[in-house]
Each structure stands twice: as structure tokens, then as C-alpha cells.
Amino acid sequence: MVTKTLPWNSAELLRDKDDIAAYLEAALEEAFETNDVSAFTRALEVVAKSHGMKKIADEAGLGRESLYKSLAVSGNPGFATVFAVLRTLGIRMGASPMRATETEHV
Numbered sequence: 366m367v368t369k370t371l372p373w374n375s376a377e378l379l380r381d382k383d384d385i386a387a388y389l390e391a392a393l394e395e396a397f398e399t400n401d402v403s404a405f406t407r408a409l410e411v412v413a414k415s416h417g418m419k420k421i422a423d424e425a426g427l428g429r430e431s432l433y434k435s436l437a438v439s440g441n442p443g444f445a446t447v448f449a450v451l452r453t454l455g456i457r458m459g460a461s462p463m464r465a466t467e468t469e470h471v
Contacts, residue, residue: 376415382455410436425449
């Protein structure tokens with residue numbers, strides 16, 4: 366018997382702003398732990414796509430194609446782009462001190 370599988374779409378779990386904030390926070394933590402900013406960029410792309418990339422781009426005052434390129438795997442969005450997307454989503458980014466174990470290599 367052949368088992369049929371469907372692609373997993375993490376965006377389906379993003380029901381409200383609390384879900385989105387938790388998802389992005391986890392991605393940001395992963396980015397810090399692995400020193401790989403693309404972990405956060407990929408998560409932000411998932412969230413933006415789940416809300417409609419064109420809608421996010423329009424509301425953030427960004428070009429749709431530019432936003433796609435910025436959030437692509439090979440993209441490197443500037444802070445202004447990240448800030449505009451988060452603001453459009455109604456999500457605030459915060460800062461907190463690293464624990465001693467996290468700063469050993471700094």
C-alpha cells in the first residue's frame with residue numbers, strides 16, 4: 366500500500382498575531398543559535414506569504430517583486446524592509462540580553 370503525503374505548510378498554524386509572534390521569535394532564536402540570519406528571513410517569508418505578499422508589500426510601501434527577492438532564500442533584506450513588514454503584520458520586535466552561555470563566543 367502506498368502512503369500519500371501532503372506537503373507541510375507551517376503557515377496553516379499562524380492563526381493570529383500571537384501565533385505569528387511566537388513563530389518569528391522561535392526563528393529569531395534559531396538564527397542567533399546557528400548564526401544564520403536566513404532562519405528568520407525564511408520565517409518572515411512564510412508569514413508574509415500567508416497574508417498575501419502583494420498585500421503586505423502594498424501596505425508596507427514596498428514593491429512586490431522587491432519583497433519577494435528580499436525574503437527569498439538568497440535574499441538579504443535590510444532592517445527597514447524587515448521593520449516595515451513586521452509593522453504591517455502588527456508585530457513588534459524586541460531585544461533581550463543573551464545568557465552567559467550564548468555570549469561565550471562573542
